Amino acid sequence: MNRKLALLFILNFAFLIFSYAQPERWQQSVKYNMNVSLDVTTNIVNGIEKLEYTNNSPDKLNKVYFHLYWNAFQPGSEMDVRSRELGKILVNGKPDWDSRVRDRISKLTPTEIGYQKIKSIKMNGVEQPVIVHGTILEVDLIKDIQPKSKVTFDLVFEAQVPVQIRRSGRDNEEGVRYSMSQWYPKLCEYDYEGWHTEQYVAREFYGVWGDYDVTIKIDRSYKLGGTGVLANATQIGWGYDKPGTPLKSISSAERTWHFTGKNVHDFVWAADPDYEHIVKSVDGVTINVIYKKVDSMEQRWQSVADAAVIVLPYMEKRFGKYAYPQYSFIQGGDGGMEYPMATLIKGPSLGTVFHEWMHSWYQMMLASNENEHPWMDEGYASYAQGEVSAYYNKVMNIESPKPLPLNHAGAYRGYYFLQKSGLAEPMTTNADHYNTNMGYSINAYSKGEMLLEQLGYIVSDSVRDQILLEYYKLWRFKHPNPNDFFKVAQDVSGIQLGWYKEYWLNTIKSIDYKIDSLWADGDITKIRLRRIGEMPMPIDLELTFRDSSREIHYVPMDMMLAGKPAESSETRFVHEPWNWTNPTYVVEFDHPLTQLIKAEIDPTKRMADVNLDNNVLKLNW
Numbered sequence: 196m197n198r199k200l201a202l203l204f205i206l207n208f209a210f211l212i213f214s215y216a217q218p219e220r221w222q223q224s225v226k227y228n229m230n231v232s233l234d235v236t237t238n239i240v241n242g243i244e245k246l247e248y249t250n251n252s253p254d255k256l257n258k259v260y261f262h263l264y265w266n267a268f269q270p271g272s273e274m275d276v277r278s279r280e281l282g283k284i285l286v287n288g289k290p291d292w293d294s295r296v297r298d299r300i301s302k303l304t305p306t307e308i309g310y311q312k313i314k315s316i317k318m319n320g321v322e323q324p325v326i327v328h329g330t331i332l333e334v335d336l337i338k339d340i341q342p343k344s345k346v347t348f349d350l351v352f353e354a355q356v357p358v359q360i361r362r363s364g365r366d367n368e369e370g371v372r373y374s375m376s377q378w379y380p381k382l383c384e385y386d387y388e389g390w391h392t393e394q395y396v397a398r399e400f401y402g403v404w405g406d407y408d409v410t411i412k413i414d415r416s417y418k419l420g421g422t423g424v425l426a427n428a429t430q431i432g433w434g435y436d437k438p439g440t441p442l443k444s445i446s447s448a449e450r451t452w453h454f455t456g457k458n459v460h461d462f463v464w465a466a467d468p469d470y471e472h473i474v475k476s477v478d479g480v481t482i483n484v485i486y487k488k489v490d491s492m493e494q495r496w497q498s499v500a501d502a503a504v505i506v507l508p509y510m511e512k513r514f515g516k517y518a519y520p521q522y523s524f525i526q527g528g529d530g531g532m533e534y535p536m537a538t539l540i541k542g543p544s545l546g547t548v549f550h551e552w553m554h555s556w557y558q559m560m561l562a563s564n565e566n567e568h569p570w571m572d573e574g575y576a577s578y579a580q581g582e583v584s585a586y587y588n589k590v591m592n593i594e595s596p597k598p599l600p601l602n603h604a605g606a607y608r609g610y611y612f613l614q615k616s617g618l619a620e621p622m623t624t625n626a627d628h629y630n631t632n633m634g635y636s637i638n639a640y641s642k643g644e645m646l647l648e649q650l651g652y653i654v655s656d657s658v659r660d661q662i663l664l665e666y667y668k669l670w671r672f673k674h675p676n677p678n679d680f681f682k683v684a685q686d687v688s689g690i691q692l693g694w695y696k697e698y699w700l701n702t703i704k705s706i707d708y709k710i711d712s713l714w715a716d717g718d719i720t721k722i723r724l725r726r727i728g729e730m731p732m733p734i735d736l737e738l739t740f741r742d743s744s745r746e747i748h749y750v751p752m753d754m755m756l757a758g759k760p761a762e763s764s765e766t767r768f769v770h771e772p773w774n775w776t777n778p779t780y781v782v783e784f785d786h787p788l789t790q791l792i793k794a795e796i797d798p799t800k801r802m803a804d805v806n807l808d809n810n811v812l813k814l815n816w
């Protein structure tokens with residue numbers, strides 16, 4: 196063995212014997228106090244919204260903005276036009292529009308559209324001038340809001356619940372009467388980048404953390420689930436007070452439901468007269484499963500509640516503590532959509548259940564700006580979904596042979612498809628501004644999921660897991676951006692990762708390494724590796740010999756300035772780093788060539804090599 200070469204490169208690990216100060220990033224804060232009533236015959240919501248808004252920024256604010264999301268559900272809206280335009284693009288022979296939206300908005304009648312109308316808005320008791328820009332309300336303040344000061348807003352609004360097209364609305368496919376998301380005038384977020392006033396074109400949300408106190412008056416036959424904890428549970432019954440209690444009978448025609456949610460950045464609710472309710476508890480967290488009874492599905496809804504109890508301790512161990520006292524899985528919406536302390540899901544699919552719940556970490560507690568960095572939410576939630584599903588299957592003994600990389604092979608398949616399609620765009624693209632829905636969804640979900648799985652390849656899986664926990668600890672409730680994540684990844688791993696961020700996020704460059712050639716040099720064997728793709732990576736090269744023994748030959752990449760720890764009990768040799776400017780690298784090892792039967796680059800397949808065929812060399816002596 197040529198030990199001199201193998202040991203030249205000295206590893207430099209910085210394990211978690213450090214403690215970083217909590218990063219400073221000011222956050223605006225808000226208290227919502229809403230009093231609303233929903234008329235179930237006209238589908239009109241009337242509401243009074245009182246906001247206490249604290250400007251923690253160093254800036255004077257001369258305007259504030261609100262989202263009026265439901266204005267998107269009107270013929271000719273930006274959401275309508277965008278969907279119809281995407282419908283003209285064919286991807287795999289199919290229109291690229293969201294099959295739920297298509298051209299449906301263009302056909303809504305006046306009683307079917309959605310709208311949010313502001314009847315009055317006062318700041319500190321004084322009426323303010325407003326301009327409506329589609330789904331954004333601009334309030335031109337008569338008096339500035341000073342830094343570090345608090346103001347109150349009083350809004351009176353009327354909204355019409357649209358026929359369900361996307362996420363929110365009435366009468367979804369499963370017959371849920373009201374899926375109430377994006378339903379109230381919602382304050383836009385102001386942060387170190389300024390105001391975030393994206394039109395509601397398709398997707399992604401960003402909001403101000405605060406406390407919500409919401410009182411909803413609705414026909415007494417309706418049953419509700421929502422963000423927050425039911426404050427008047429003893430008046431309502433229906434399992435909210437004690438397991439198995441019926442909905443209390445009352446004499447008045449309408450019933451009032453009172454929810455409170457603390458430190459959340461949105462509030463969702465859903466209502467239907469035929470809802471059923473399962474309640475469970477795990478680690479001090481109350482789990483509600485609220486669904487419409489269909490006999491063939493009953494058992495599966497029960498299994499959602501059972502699975503939630505099984506997976507929460509694992510989720511907390513892997514990704515950090517769940518910060519809220521409750522979580523509700525509510526049937527509603529048009530797929531699966533995440534909200535604080537709740538999700539609206541069409542059906543009891545466990546994959547969706549785990550995915551939406553994991554958004555509580557990446558969209559509710561960390562809450563990166565999803566418009567700008569959709570992958571930080573969708574990608575990370577998808578990564579966690581794969582891990583949680585694998586854990587659940589193991590506990591339940593639902594084991595089946597799995598393709599590599601374990602738990603994430605689907606994401607890699609999608610990414611390889613996108614890279615070949617010619618429709619790939621950089622991950623830095625704003626969520627609504629991708630050329631195609633396919634380009635958005637594979638980047639946000641799959642390439643984001645792979646960012647973490649491939650990070651395990653670069654820094655080792657165990658260090659990646661520590662990074663995720665440290666990231667959560669340092670950045671929850673602070674809206675982290677990509678630099679913040681990569682800073683934590685570098686600090687925890689002791690490996691320089693700026694190159695990974697640049698290539699993976701800012702470019703669509705591919706990874707492709709090959710085993711180029713090999714030859715004997717006396718008793719030593721030499722293998723030449725070649726980088727064909729534009730993106731450089733460190734290399735795990737696994738060698739298998741005639742006696743079935745194996746060795747890992749690890750070649751770090753120069754820009755890392757360090758290497759990862761060994762990941763298995765296999766014998767490992769660490770070589771000098773490969774300078775990225777060099778297209779080839781020769782690995783030497785101390786076995787006669789005739790002993791070698793196989794050489795393979797990254798046998799775990801965590802590196803996103805777009806051509807796996809040239810990664811393996813088999814020798815039939």
Ligand SMILES: [Zn+2]
Binds near residue numbers: 550551554573576
């Ligand atoms: Zn998601």
